[in-house]
Amino acid sequence: MDNIANIVRRISLKAEVFFSGKLCGIQSFSNDEKGHLHLLKSGCLTIVMKDGTKRVIDKPSVIFIPGPVEHRILAEQSAGAEMVCATISMESAHQKLLLEAFPPLITLALDTEQYIGQTAQWLFDEAFSRSVTRGVMIDKLSEIFLLQVLRYILENDLAKGGVLAALSHPMMAKVISTMHNQPEVNWTVDSLADIAAMSRSRFAATFKSVVGLTPNDYLTDIRIALAQEMLQDNKPVNLVANLVGYEHGSALARLFRKKLGISPKQWLKQSASGHNEPLKTAHQLATDKNE
Known part of the structure; x- marks a missing residue:
């Protein structure tokens, strides 16, 4: 708990x-x-x-x-x-x-x-x-x-699922906690499987079943969400990028455009004006594409 x-x-x-x-x-x-x-x-x-x-x-x-x-x-x-x-x-x-x-x-x-x-x-x-x-x-x-x-x-x-169910799962809890505590680490399926003490294939299947996302999609969601939080605290884009696992601000900007359709600075401006679109998770983006 x-x-x-x-x-x-x-x-x-x-x-x-x-x-x-x-x-x-x-x-x-x-x-x-x-x-x-x-x-x-x-x-x-x-x-x-x-x-x-x-x-x-x-x-x-x-x-x-x-x-x-x-x-x-x-x-x-x-x-x-x-x-x-x-x-x-x-x-x-x-x-x-x-x-x-x-x-x-x-x-x-x-x-x-x-x-x-x-x-x-x-x-x-x-x-x-x-x-x-x-x-x-x-x-x-x-x-x-x-x-x-x-x-x-x-x-x-x-x-019913997602992060809360994963945190209650005997093998996924440590993995999820580690990803949240160290989002800047270049986590791979292999390194996360080692934390869970599971084979690569079993870990990937279990993670997707419990969380509803692949490990990479989930890590991306964490990083974007934390980046948004830090941008609202007026941290520079390049610093935020480093803190969530990207070498340059340009990499974070590409991720923002992919996920939100706008740059970090544009997102921050919209956030300040109260007209921001909420973050969509990888699961929601996939659902949108199928509609």
Whole structure:
């Protein structure tokens, strides 16, 4: 779990509560580039995902939708459902890799784990109070609550694949951790297979099966994501290139153009203006080509 903790520490979690009270009828939640966290305090509701998936929830529960997915919540018009709703964002160099690891919808009864139930009750108390610090408190509590939900997901192997599943894998965990800790190293399939104490062919097949990417594609995703993070910290392009494993800034620029269609400087300018396209992983690029 230490390997997972190192990844989670790099996540900047932000939760913003936008509703607390009784929800009646139908409420739609659009794709706004953020995930959602809904806490049901009392009542009954049905959640309907964009793909038609329906789930009825009739006891205090958390509804976690990690990514920007359209969904609807249906509650009885008369009885309604007491809820707290928040948008969530997981800002991280590995954001896309993390989101791909989660199921699109996770529901968890609040009595499943004591620590989750206790924090939820504290959050409910603040959300339905008239305290002068109510807004700040419920946002911070939502972030703590989200971390607890993430911990539960990881400890109970609910992540479906990707980096989180790999970090829970007995043979892949050390490899993934090493790649994240030393992205500047010229890793090859052979050198990574040695770390995993596996044959080259078995390692390559296992890595692709668990992570969903080849080792090289995954390493490239890590390097691009870390480069973006360092560029936002105003580090020079040539220095960033060296820190993520490239001899010259021109090599990093070629990789940016291949992955994002723009140079590092153009990406940084767009990032500063708030109009940046998110990093696409190798898996997403392959999917785009097939559509």
